[in-house]
Amino acid sequence: MGVAYDVTKDVKYLSGATTAMGYIFGNNVLENSYVTGYGTNTTQYPHHRYWCPQMKAGWPYAPNGCLSGGPNSDMNDPLIQGAGYKIGELAPMKCYLDKNDAWSVNEITINWNAPLVWMAAFAEEEAPKADSNSTEEPTTDALYGDVDCNGVVDIVDVLTLNQYLTGIAEYLTPNGEKEAQGKINANVDLDDKIDDADAMNILKSLVKLVTLPVKK
Ligand SMILES: [Ca+2]
Ligand SMILES: [Ca+2]
Known part of the structure; x- marks a missing residue:
């Protein structure tokens, strides 16, 4: 959507892209920001093999700015299944647990953190200009x-x-x-x-x- 907006300057694409960013940063049913450190309620314990002080004393928490994969209605990992979450019984957007071992709903990977960087840069660059385009x-x-x-x-x-x-x-x-x-x-x-x-x-x-x- 960001690229579509860059190409066409049609504000509907910008609106779609920023709405998606809003979801990520807390405009969702769990009122949770899936970006560590950005928001009132944020993900704190993403699935990571080093940013997990629960695993070993002295290991660090995730730094600010890490995007969790977030809700996944497949809920594939044993931790979220063991927590009593049942596939098909919960609205997809609620299928989330902020636990280090809940890898199917709380993983952080480069393939969505890289786009977050792109989107943050895009939003900072384009959104203010779009305001000035507005009537x-x-x-x-x-x-x-x-x-x-x-x-x-x-x-x-x-x-x-x-x-x-x-x-x-x-x-x-x-x-x-x-x-x-x-x-x-x-x-x-x-x-x-x-x-x-x-x-x-x-x-x-x-x-x-x-x-x-x-x-x-
Ligand atoms: Ca001045
Ligand atoms: Ca001018």
């Missing part, structure tokens, strides 16, 4: 004109944006750390691109000719 008001809090995200709108923001547009600067924000927010803040006319018109409008706002954001 509705952006939902993300923005300080319009604060291109470099330092909390004030001043001439440095105009210069920063011009340097970015001409390719002199690689990022809008210091080291690109709040770049997605910087792009939202920079798109002061709420259209689908960041360009000279935005820089000009920020400049105009500094001399009180316009108020940001400027609607076309």
Whole structure:
């Protein structure tokens, strides 16, 4: 869906991809985030041969950011079967146990953790831009004109944006750390691109000719 959105820019694909991310991060019937360390209730004991202090004293817990495979209605491992979970009696989304030995529902593997990295990067890159594509008001809090995200709108923001547009600067924000927010803040006319018109409008706002954001 992420690639489909990249190719078509049809927001339904972005919506599908981010909805799936929402499921992973806790918008599910168990209200559990399947990514360790991210959420109110999160997976803590994924099936791993080293991140399992239950197995041997001194071995570490899983670090933050590990994605469990999550619910699996086949429930193949003896631990979840032994816990009284019966195949076919439980809604598929509830077939989950946060135990180290429950390998059929709580495994962490590279083949879904790698896509999580891809999806996290995709969401950070695309979701804020999609907001600015929208005809509705952006939902993300923005300080319009604060291109470099330092909390004030001043001439440095105009210069920063011009340097970015001409390719002199690689990022809008210091080291690109709040770049997605910087792009939202920079798109002061709420259209689908960041360009000279935005820089000009920020400049105009500094001399009180316009108020940001400027609607076309
Ligand atoms: Ca600023
Ligand atoms: Ca713009």
